[in-house]
Amino acid sequence: MITSEQKKDLFALWKKNLVSFWGIYSQNKMGLIGLVILIIFTLMALFGPLLVEITTMAVDDVTQVLHPPTGNFWLGTDDLGKDIFAGVIIGSRVSLLVGVAATAISMIIGTVIGIVSGFYGKTIDALLMRITDVFLVIPWLPLMLVMAALLGPSLANIIFVIGITSWAGTARIIRSQTLSIKERPYVERARAIGSGDTHIMFYHILPNVFPLIFANTVLVAAIAILSETTLSFLGMGDPTRVTWGMMLHFAFSMGAVSFGAWWWLLPPGICVVLVVLSFTFIGYALDEVLNPKLRRRD
Amino acid sequence: MLLEVENMTTYYKLKDGFVRACENISLSLKQGEALGLVGESASGKTTAALSLIKLLPENAKVMSGKISIAGRDISQAMEAELRRIRWKEIAIIFQGAMNALNPVRRVGDQIVEVLRIHEKMTDKAALLRTIDLFEQVEIDPSRVRDYPHEFSGGMRQRVMIAMAIACNPKVVIGDEPTTALDVMVQAQVLQLLEKLRSKRRMGMILITHDLSVVGETCDRVAVMYAGQIIESGPTERVFENPAHPYTRALIAAFPNIEGERYLAQSIPGNPPNLLNPPSGCRFHERCSESMKLCSCQEPLPVKLDSGHFASCHLLGRRVLS
Amino acid sequence: MNMRNYLVTKFIQALITVFIVIGMNFFLFRIMPGDPIRVLIRNPKISADSLARVREQFGLNEGRLVQFWIYLRDLFTGDFGSSFNYRQPVLDIIMERVPATVLLVGTATVLSIIIGVLLGVILAWKRGTRLDVIGLSVSLILYSMPTFWVAIIMVMIFAVYWQIFPLGGMGLPGVFYTSYWAELASKGRYLFLPTITFALILVGEYVLIMRSSLLEVMREDYMLTARAKGVSNRNLLRRHALPNAMLPVVTLIAINLGFIVGGAIQIETVFSWPGLGRLMYTALTNRDYPVLQGLFLFVTIAVVGANFCADILYRYLDPRVKS
Numbered sequence: 001m002i003t004s005e006q007k008k009d010l011f012a013l014w015k016k017n018l019v020s021f022w023g024i025y026s027q028n029k030m031g032l033i034g035l036v037i038l039i040i041f042t043l044m045a046l047f048g049p050l051l052v053e054i055t056t057m058a059v060d061d062v063t064q065v066l067h068p069p070t071g072n073f074w075l076g077t078d079d080l081g082k083d084i085f086a087g088v089i090i091g092s093r094v095s096l097l098v099g100v101a102a103t104a105i106s107m108i109i110g111t112v113i114g115i116v117s118g119f120y121g122k123t124i125d126a127l128l129m130r131i132t133d134v135f136l137v138i139p140w141l142p143l144m145l146v147m148a149a150l151l152g153p154s155l156a157n158i159i160f161v162i163g164i165t166s167w168a169g170t171a172r173i174i175r176s177q178t179l180s181i182k183e184r185p186y187v188e189r190a191r192a193i194g195s196g197d198t199h200i201m202f203y204h205i206l207p208n209v210f211p212l213i214f215a216n217t218v219l220v221a222a223i224a225i226l227s228e229t230t231l232s233f234l235g236m237g238d239p240t241r242v243t244w245g246m247m248l249h250f251a252f253s254m255g256a257v258s259f260g261a262w263w264w265l266l267p268p269g270i271c272v273v274l275v276v277l278s279f280t281f282i283g284y285a286l287d288e289v290l291n292p293k294l295r296r297r298d
Numbered sequence: 299m300l301l302e303v304e305n306m307t308t309y310y311k312l313k314d315g316f317v318r319a320c321e322n323i324s325l326s327l328k329q330g331e332a333l334g335l336v337g338e339s340a341s342g343k344t345t346a347a348l349s350l351i352k353l354l355p356e357n358a359k360v361m362s363g364k365i366s367i368a369g370r371d372i373s374q375a376m377e378a379e380l381r382r383i384r385w386k387e388i389a390i391i392f393q394g395a396m397n398a399l400n401p402v403r404r405v406g407d408q409i410v411e412v413l414r415i416h417e418k419m420t421d422k423a424a425l426l427r428t429i430d431l432f433e434q435v436e437i438d439p440s441r442v443r444d445y446p447h448e449f450s451g452g453m454r455q456r457v458m459i460a461m462a463i464a465c466n467p468k469v470v471i472g473d474e475p476t477t478a479l480d481v482m483v484q485a486q487v488l489q490l491l492e493k494l495r496s497k498r499r500m501g502m503i504l505i506t507h508d509l510s511v512v513g514e515t516c517d518r519v520a521v522m523y524a525g526q527i528i529e530s531g532p533t534e535r536v537f538e539n540p541a542h543p544y545t546r547a548l549i550a551a552f553p554n555i556e557g558e559r560y561l562a563q564s565i566p567g568n569p570p571n572l573l574n575p576p577s578g579c580r581f582h583e584r585c586s587e588s589m590k591l592c593s594c595q596e597p598l599p600v601k602l603d604s605g606h607f608a609s610c611h612l613l614g615r616r617v618l619s
Numbered sequence: 620m621n622m623r624n625y626l627v628t629k630f631i632q633a634l635i636t637v638f639i640v641i642g643m644n645f646f647l648f649r650i651m652p653g654d655p656i657r658v659l660i661r662n663p664k665i666s667a668d669s670l671a672r673v674r675e676q677f678g679l680n681e682g683r684l685v686q687f688w689i690y691l692r693d694l695f696t697g698d699f700g701s702s703f704n705y706r707q708p709v710l711d712i713i714m715e716r717v718p719a720t721v722l723l724v725g726t727a728t729v730l731s732i733i734i735g736v737l738l739g740v741i742l743a744w745k746r747g748t749r750l751d752v753i754g755l756s757v758s759l760i761l762y763s764m765p766t767f768w769v770a771i772i773m774v775m776i777f778a779v780y781w782q783i784f785p786l787g788g789m790g791l792p793g794v795f796y797t798s799y800w801a802e803l804a805s806k807g808r809y810l811f812l813p814t815i816t817f818a819l820i821l822v823g824e825y826v827l828i829m830r831s832s833l834l835e836v837m838r839e840d841y842m843l844t845a846r847a848k849g850v851s852n853r854n855l856l857r858r859h860a861l862p863n864a865m866l867p868v869v870t871l872i873a874i875n876l877g878f879i880v881g882g883a884i885q886i887e888t889v890f891s892w893p894g895l896g897r898l899m900y901t902a903l904t905n906r907d908y909p910v911l912q913g914l915f916l917f918v919t920i921a922v923v924g925a926n927f928c929a930d931i932l933y934r935y936l937d938p939r940v941k942s
Contacts, residue, residue, distance in 0.1 A: 137923055146911055146912075277763045
């Protein structure tokens with residue numbers, strides 16, 4: 001049991017760690033750029049849809065359909081006359097939401113399997129790792145596509161499919177970290193005083209793999225967003241929801257490519273690239289913070 | 299005189315300035331002679347050795363000095379000539395440890411490589427020579443086709459020795475060749491080096507921080523501190539009558555198994571930062587006998603005896619009195 | 620552990636994986652919500668009698684395990700089922716399209732490895748310079764782009780805006796060529812853009828890995844030994860640095876195989892390239908389940924096989940590997 005006195009100490013320790021963490025992180029230019037981009041898009045996702053509406057031109061005004069950018073429509077219109085700029089902003093919400101949710105599922109599964117496998121070892125480890133290896137070998141896109149096809153196109157299904165196919169890499173990494181933590185003295189001590197397995201896993205191992213989880217989450221998030229975009233593009237997305245991937249899907253199906261409608265094809269893609277880049281940058285910066293060897297010696 | 303180095307200075311260029319790794323190093327080596335180069339880590343021993351054949355990283359430069367081997371001046375040699383000199387005239391045995399040998403190539407191939415470069419041998423002849431070398435260093439010749447990771451530390455060192463003497467160099471430099479080995483293996487390797495040296499009349503420079511090794515195998519010794527040679531001379535003389543306070547402290551740190559028992563003394567303080575070395579004598583901040591003069595003026599080498607030199611202001615006084 | 624034991628161990632592991640995948644494939648399609656019959660039959664107007672016969676034939680009245688056995692048995696005789704759309708055996712449809720995909724993927728992979736390694740070496744050599752920074756940034760950005768999007772941009776630039784290359788497809792059907800060269804040139808035009816696009820996607824990672832691997836290798840002790848031995852600069856790179864630096868690249872190739880499949884699907888879709896990737900896309904859109912199931916199995920087994928080959932290659936290159 002943890003006393004309130006210990007809780008206060010823990011909290012102070014956390015705060016100190018956070019401050020020193022930020023001190024190192026903010027030195028990294030890439031990390032800052034990534035963070036800024038991510039914040040911009042998060043704000044866009046949270047507040048954008050409240051400020052913007054997808055206005056449609058009057059349907060009988062055919063000249064305004066599939067139109068390049070003008071004063072009113074900053075990114076032009078699509079084949080139904082809808083405002084693409086608004087689409088991009090509204091799409092950010094669901095795109096990011098799916099990414100975050102799928103990442104959460106993937107990380108939870110991956111971490112649990114990783115810790116349990118590393119902690120118990122022997123048969124459980126062998127069994128879980130076999131399964132993990134299979135998931136690592138199977139090509140991700142066909143698996144996701146097949147599952148999405150069987151389950152049907154809905155937001156929940158997409159989140160589920162992405163989450164359940166991308167945990168393998170995380171599991172491996174967490175497992176090897178768990179293996180080394182398992183040998184440390186305080187774990188042995190905890191066992192000696194009779195702590196239960198779950199207690200040890202939760203209170204001793206988990207906090208120590210946490211930095212690793214953190215760094216890995218960012219990379220998985222990047223993959224999740226790319227996955228949703230690709231799934232939607234290939235037609236496995238939810239057609240009733242606007243996401244960047246769905247916009248590209250409709251653009252492609254409606255022949256925007258041969259029409260040369262760059263205003264429809266470029267913006268959603270650029271958004272995806274920026275978000276993925278921001279995650280990658282943040283990931284690099286986190287790597288440097290957590291792994292002092294990588295820091296550039298100035 | 300086999301090898302002669304006069305006033306060699308090597309600097310490393312860093313963002314904040316120059317690291318004066320070697321300052322006015324002078325030493326000489328006769329044929330068949332073994333010279334021990336002693337000092338703490340980062341005293342500049344390895345840099346000095348690498349400077350001889352200009353095997354330095356990009357930001358290092360030999361600023362001045364004359365280096366001659368068998369009477370030939372190689373201080374101004376360009377890269378092409380240096381590549382001919384390396385290994386053929388001066389070979390280095392690195393600290394074997396894990397990685398001095400290429401892990402993905404067979405050891406035999408790595409020796410054959412030097413033979414092909416410098417002796418222009420055919421593959422077949424080189425292989426025969428390699429087998430012969432293995433026998434000289436007492437390794438089973440059938441292991442020529444093995445990979446480095448299949449050897450133990452001591453055997454890897456022997457492979458390195460075999461590779462070093464392959465082209466019959468005039469000078470062999472051993473850079474801490476026994477540091478990573480346990481005592482038994484260390485003795486074997488040193489014995490082997492002795493045998494080869496006397497047989498081939500090679501000059502040998504043994505870099506080490508271990509005085510006992512020097513005492514056993516070296517005819518002469520040079521003591522380095524903070525990039526400078528502060529004392530040099532015949533091994534026995536220097537060990538019996540160490541003139542420089544640092545040498546004395548160094549010897550005191552290695553307890554004598556026969557003499558009276560005393561607590562081994564360590565030298566207080568830390569080696570100086572060579573970006574900004576101390577003024578005057580570089581040892582003065584840690585020296586128990588330093589005078590005011592020591593912090594202002596750099597001491598010059600004083601001749602004490604035949605071949606025995608030391609750089610210390612205290613000596614001037616002693617000689618006078 | 621010598622080569623032979625290693626080979627045998629890895630082979631057995633691969634077999635086990637394949638078996639697990641077959642099992643997964645089967646249960647995936649049968650466990651999913653919905654009547655399993657719809658995976659086998661598309662026609663909603665089928666009569667009750669026919670339906671009953673089909674159930675009998677596929678053993679759907681039996682337990683799951685028996686169904687699995689029937690499925691396995693069919694697999695081994697090469698019966699992957701029949702496509703809804705094409706009304707042909709699935710295996711035939713797949714095999715028809717294999718050459719197109721192999722051509723595309725093979726060429727692109729080889730190209731990206733060669734260019735990636737070369738660029739990686741150059742960037743490592745010129746570390747810290749402008750070129751290095753530009754090279755790194757470009758690689759990073761390419762790596763973050765969705766494959767299909769890059770394909771779309773390429774099409775827009777080179778086929779719509781500047782009409783250098785055709786929009787898609789693999790060639791004009793039913794055309795006679797005057798000479799072999801003419802045929803090559805014509806087919807080449809169709810092959811060029813998809814291949815370059817694919818190579819562009821893949822190259823980024825190889826550049827990054829090669830560069831960092833080479834930089835690490837250059838710092839190793841044995842490089843100093845080689846320099847001390849008087850080895851020429853060219854051989855320092857060729858005989859000492861590269862053999863060590865290439866090892867992570869080989870590992871990367873193996874890891875990338877799954878990614879390559881995903882990329883092939885996207886690129887073939889955008890360029891209408893008549894290969895396995897496009898087949899998957901069409902099968903998805905049409906909910907052609909037999910084709911999907913067969914394709915999934917086929918592709919996965921191919922990847923497992925390729926992984927096996929990569930493992931062998933790695934062991935050959937790095938003698939330190941134990942099983």
